[in-house]
Amino acid sequence: MPTAAPEIDALQHRHLLGLTDYSAEEIRLILRTAREFREVLDRPIKRVPSLRGVTVVNLFFEPSTRTRLSFELAEKRLSADVVNFSSAGSSVSKGETLKDTARNIEAMKIDMVVIRHASPGAAHFLTRCIDSVVLNAGDGAHEHPTQALLDINTLADLDLPRFAPEQLHRGDFDGLNVSIIGDITHSRVARSNIHGLQKLGATVTLCGPRTMLPREVERLGVRVTDRLDEALDGCDVAMALRIQLERQKGGLFPSLREYHERYGIKETHLNRYPDLRIMHPGPVNRGVELASEVVDSDRSVILSQVTNGVAVRMACLYLLSGGIGAPGEASA
Numbered sequence: 001m002p003t004a005a006p007e008i009d010a011l012q013h014r015h016l017l018g019l020t021d022y023s024a025e026e027i028r029l030i031l032r033t034a035r036e037f038r039e040v041l042d043r044p045i046k047r048v049p050s051l052r053g054v055t056v057v058n059l060f061f062e063p064s065t066r067t068r069l070s071f072e073l074a075e076k077r078l079s080a081d082v083v084n085f086s087s088a089g090s091s092v093s094k095g096e097t098l099k100d101t102a103r104n105i106e107a108m109k110i111d112m113v114v115i116r117h118a119s120p121g122a123a124h125f126l127t128r129c130i131d132s133v134v135l136n137a138g139d140g141a142h143e144h145p146t147q148a149l150l151d152i153n154t155l156a157d158l159d160l161p162r163f164a165p166e167q168l169h170r171g172d173f174d175g176l177n178v179s180i181i182g183d184i185t186h187s188r189v190a191r192s193n194i195h196g197l198q199k200l201g202a203t204v205t206l207c208g209p210r211t212m213l214p215r216e217v218e219r220l221g222v223r224v225t226d227r228l229d230e231a232l233d234g235c236d237v238a239m240a241l242r243i244q245l246e247r248q249k250g251g252l253f254p255s256l257r258e259y260h261e262r263y264g265i266k267e268t269h270l271n272r273y274p275d276l277r278i279m280h281p282g283p284v285n286r287g288v289e290l291a292s293e294v295v296d297s298d299r300s301v302i303l304s305q306v307t308n309g310v311a312v313r314m315a316c317l318y319l320l321s322g323g324i325g326a327p328g329e330a331s332a
């Protein structure tokens with residue numbers, strides 16, 4: 001019988017660039033820490049001093065609602081000093097490079113950088129330009145590690161009939177079937193989730209039109225199908241991905257109506273699979289990936305994902321900061 005890996009109390013990495021190189025035990029440490037911070041978020045005063053004296057810069061070169069607000073809230077809940085940068089209205093429009101932008105901001109004495117950028121590898125690149133701790137908030141189609149961590153946190157808290165709650169709660173996803181549906185090729189959310197979920201023992205099925213599935217996708221150790229019914233049979237949780245509407249012009253699928261017809265999750269699916277839970281990283285195109293009734297149904301955990309995002313980002317910032325203070329310590 002395999003012995004369980006011992007619990008760790010510190011991350012083995014200085015940055016959070018992706019889940020490819022994070023171990024199952026590091027992911028479980030983030031889950032345990034996020035759970036402590038989740039309790040802080042339910043208090044009347046939602047603030048702890050864990051990052052007091054630490055300056056965090058949010059560098060956003062791409063639009064964002066959830067990730068940006070969630071990081072900012074997480075930083076403020078930890079008492080960090082927070083500075084927000086968006087490329088619109090900055091000297092990037094005058095031609096300043098990412099390297100120069102980052103080095104100039106770092107010269108103002110900062111400690112941690114959260115970056116969202118359209119180019120895959122931008123977060124890795126930043127670690128070679130500056131000394132600050134870097135957290136990847138989504139880099140092109142590469143990775144979106146905090147999204148996958150908050151998804152995993154949400155899965156760990158689910159009450160699923162096939163599982164004892166303690167099993168999922170401790171981050172043991174052995175036997176859990178998760179189907180990811182949509183444009184897998186261009187999805188950083190899918191990539192980070194595939195790595196994270198498999199490390200915890202889940203079986204991952206990818207589903208979408210063949211034009212949206214990467215070549216040689218089977219090499220990732222996942223199940224693959226272009227039929228939604230095959231993806232949903234035996235599935236515990238379906239994670240629908242946003243259809244990037246700009247890609248429709250690229251001819252990856254004939255029309256939004258047809259996409260919804262073949263790959264959209266509808267009320268009929270909720271009726272056919274009574275234990276199925278629905279996730280989506282947002283923003284949702286209602287009536288495309290998910291029927292509107294599905295988004296609003298009690299089987300959808302989309303808003304729990306958003307709530308968990310703050311706690312998970314608090315955990316990541318806290319653990320990467322070197323853990324000054326204690327997660328549960330009340331504000332002075």
Ligand code: CP
Binds near residue numbers: 063067068282283
């Ligand atoms: N899930 C996600 O990354 O959403 P935003 O683009 O709004 O940050």
